[in-house]
Amino acid sequence: MSAEEDNESPNENKMVHAFCGVVIFYIDKEWVLREHVLNLIPLDGDHSGRLVGKLIFQRLKKDNIAGSLLTSAADHASSNGPLNWTVARKCAALYPEMASMRNIQIGCGGHCTNLVAQKITGTLGISPKPEEIDLYNEAHKSPLVYDSAVDSLVIQEMELMAKEAKSESKNASGDSDTDSDIEEVGSGGSSSEDASNSEYEEDVGSDDDWVEAHLAWKKVKGAKKKKALKIFTPVDKASHLRHPVYSNSSPVYRFTQSQSTFYALKSSGKPPGD
Structure with missing residues (x-):
């Protein structure tokens, strides 16, 4: 059997109840994967991972499944690390022939999924085998796995959006000159509408220009609306x-x-x- 645990505590200011959920997975005699909610443990006072891990182990032992536990999974929350370690340590101490502390703990489901996928693609010869190179760890050696700023497709989409926003702003600027009475206030204290309109008349020269053009288009669109009333304190x-x-x-x-x-x-x- 495999177990998955997680703690749930509402915001501290509104905390009413806190629980630990335990779900087990196993394959039955008909080779069907089963999922079963084992317990929803109410937590009072100490919510430390070690205490919750002891409560989970007691329930596993009570149901005579502690010796059948092959994996214990939890995410990387601060309390789930000690929780998972406590469950693994107690199961390995009670049933050393079935469990080992090194193999029973699984902290990241994404890594497990990647290993399974790489095992399949490695067998087909599409990628290196996970025994040789762990692509998950190799990818995480880089500070940023994916950077949209260097993606050619994203750059093309951003340039197209910038051109469309610039065209919309130019078409709307003529209509907004006559009926606009909104005055934009900047960090310096105040600024005119002409000064704000000049921002989106510049050419697109960087990856962030499309954002400025889009904001400028929203300013011109909002200029057609009536002047908002000032809210006095x-x-x-x-x-x-x-x-x-x-x-x-x-x-x-x-x-x-x-x-x-x-x-x-x-x-x-x-x-x-x-």
Whole structure:
């Protein structure tokens, strides 16, 4: 039999329950692969991998299947490493003729899948045999297995998208000049629409230009919409509703009806603006 374990704990701020799920796999006498949920173990207090591993082993031993365990799989979560190691160690100590700590642990299902696929393709002569070269490990020696920036098909698609976005932005810029009243605010404080439109009139010269062109097209598309209302914070509302009137060099604040309403809402506990 093979076992697969995993822990599930909700967000700490909303944690109500925590469980460990155990699923076993085996081939029956009819050569049919079976999958069976063995247990859903509630976890209280200590969620360490060693403690959960002991609970899993106790259930395997109770069902008389600890001696039949060939593999114990878990993902690479921080607690699943000690969990898997504990299950493997206890099974190997109890049934040394059936299990070994070195062979029983499987931490990455992707590697196992790749080994099976390479075994098939190696037998067909399409790839090296896994006993000679492990292609999974060879691929992971590189810092980045796949880089879209050097993929010719991806580059062609990005260039095409950049051209289409640039064409759309030029066609829409003429319509947006007459009915646009949106003012884009940048990191420097403010910027005009003409300045923002100039960004997407540049030629595509790098891999990231299509992103800028697409964003510029979205800006022009949004320019046709009405100007969005500014959302005032309570501080902004208080400062705008108070009008200083100077008399004999001493400022006297005259409160309008809106200012009175503001403080009435504030004293009632309702957020200003509702």
